[in-house]
Amino acid sequence: xxxxxxxxxxxxxxxxxxxxxxxxxxxxxxxxxxxxxxxxxxxxxxxxxxxxxxxxxxxxxxxxxxxxxxxxxxxxxxxxxxxxxxxxxxxxxxxxxxxxxxxxxxxxxxxxxxxxxxxxxxxxxxxxxxxxxxxxxxxxxxxxxxxxxxxxxxxxxx
Amino acid sequence: xxxxxxxxxxxxxxxxxxxxxxxxxxxxxxxxxxxxxxxxxxxxxxxxxxxxxxxxxxxxxxxxxxxxxxxxxxxxxxxxxxxxxxxxxxxxxxxxxxxxxxxxxxxxxxxxxxxxxxxxxxxxxxxxxxx
Numbered sequence: 270x271x272x273x274x275x276x277x278x279x280x281x282x283x284x285x286x287x288x289x290x291x292x293x294x295x296x297x298x299x300x301x302x303x304x305x306x307x308x309x310x311x312x313x314x315x316x317x318x319x320x321x322x323x324x325x326x327x328x329x330x331x332x333x334x335x336x337x338x339x340x341x342x343x344x345x346x347x348x349x350x351x352x353x354x355x356x357x358x359x360x361x362x363x364x365x366x367x368x369x370x371x372x373x374x375x376x377x378x379x380x381x382x383x384x385x386x387x388x389x390x391x392x393x394x395x396x397x398x399x400x401x402x403x404x405x406x407x408x409x410x411x412x413x414x415x416x417x418x419x420x421x422x423x424x425x426x427x
Numbered sequence: 428x429x430x431x432x433x434x435x436x437x438x439x440x441x442x443x444x445x446x447x448x449x450x451x452x453x454x455x456x457x458x459x460x461x462x463x464x465x466x467x468x469x470x471x472x473x474x475x476x477x478x479x480x481x482x483x484x485x486x487x488x489x490x491x492x493x494x495x496x497x498x499x500x501x502x503x504x505x506x507x508x509x510x511x512x513x514x515x516x517x518x519x520x521x522x523x524x525x526x527x528x529x530x531x532x533x534x535x536x537x538x539x540x541x542x543x544x545x546x547x548x549x550x551x552x553x554x555x556x557x558x
Binding site: 274381 | 438466468470472494495496497499503507
């Protein structure tokens, strides 16, 4: 499961696609799920893989079925807030890959592709406290580093 | 027929390098802009593309690297509902040069169809090489 504001894009389709060969990609994004044209565009972006563009509620409802289904699945959310909403809705994930949270005003740099604001860090703390391992890694060929190692502000008291 | 403008959107420095390479065989090139996706979120890349496409009075071509990448996905979203704007993926040097040779004589749609065919024909295998 990955946090990436670009949703389906090259690193996901090419790098992670080649490494993990998922049978399904779930894009969990309420905005994209509400737009038929965007759903089709996202689905067309990963040829040969079944792409499901769903809301947080739909993903939570399908979670148990997916974790026991044959073949691997790759799940993408656009931000930490959505990851937390999914967790609260009942999706029990143990590891969360942070692959792309780009700069927007108010966010400070953690590394080249992860920028966080105070809200992001508060959610990161909640996820860590809930037992989720937050791993920063853009592509499989690079080493995964925990967010806490890269960003001391995540582990510091709020 | 007015000239068809183009925006090349690619990973890293590829768009600028491709345009520079085209200029070495074609000569100086104007009315072609380049954009890298580097460090940009989906929203920022979409805005950057929209901003450039909006300057075109009669549409134009957005030329990107590979299907399914952020350059393609954001171009598709940014070009939607903006008139005669076509998005092409898989741009290579021969196709870019073909675009430069034909952008003053074809309209956006015909040019896009031509480049689709030219691009597919441009990848060739040199057969008959001695072992």
